Amino acid sequence: MTAQSSQPEFRQIAHLSPDYDATVQLRHQLLRAPLGLKFDPAVLAAEDHDIHIAGFDESGKVVACLILSKTQEGTTLRMRQVAVAPELQRQGVGAQLVHCAESIATELGFPRLILHARREVAGFYLKLGYSEIGHPFTEVGIPHIAMGKLL
Numbered sequence: 001m002t003a004q005s006s007q008p009e010f011r012q013i014a015h016l017s018p019d020y021d022a023t024v025q026l027r028h029q030l031l032r033a034p035l036g037l038k039f040d041p042a043v044l045a046a047e048d049h050d051i052h053i054a055g056f057d058e059s060g061k062v063v064a065c066l067i068l069s070k071t072q073e074g075t076t077l078r079m080r081q082v083a084v085a086p087e088l089q090r091q092g093v094g095a096q097l098v099h100c101a102e103s104i105a106t107e108l109g110f111p112r113l114i115l116h117a118r119r120e121v122a123g124f125y126l127k128l129g130y131s132e133i134g135h136p137f138t139e140v141g142i143p144h145i146a147m148g149k150l151l
Contacts, residue, residue, distance in 0.1 A: 008057055009055065010096065024044065035142070053068070077105050095128060112151060114147065116147075117145055119143040
C-alpha cells in the first residue's frame with residue numbers, strides 16, 4: 001500500500017480469531033523478534049480480557065494493531081503492543097490507530113489511557129497529546145518512559 005492508496009480500516013477483533021493470529025505475527029515481527037524474544041503461550045492466552053484493535057489494508061491484511069488492557073484498579077486502560085507495518089510507518093497510520101483506540105476507550109467510559117513508550121517513539125505520543133509520567137526505565141532490555149493522556 002502506498003501513500004496514495006486508501007487508509008486502513010480499523011476495528012476491534014476477537015481474541016484467538018484468525019485476525020488476532022495475524023496481529024500476533026505482526027507484533028512478533030516488529031516488537032519481539034528484533035529483541036530476540038518470543039511470546040509465551042500463557043501470556044497470549046491471558047489476552048482474552050483485552051481489547052484488540054487491528055487495521056486492515058484493502059486486501060484484508062492486518063497492517064497495524066494494538067491492545068488495550070484494563071489496569072488493576074480497573075478505571076484506566078493501558079495501551080500496549082502498538083505495531084504498524086514498516087511500509088506504512090510515518091504515513092499517519094499509527095496516529096489513526098491511536099485515535100481509534102482513544103475513541104473506543106471513551107465509548108467504554110474510560111477517562112484515561114496510559115502506556116509504556118519506547119524512548120525512540122516517545123515523540124510520536126507527545127504529538128498526540130500524551131504526557132510523560134515519571135522517570136525513564138528499562139523494559140524488555142530497552143529504554144522506556146511511562147506516558148498518559150486524559151480523554
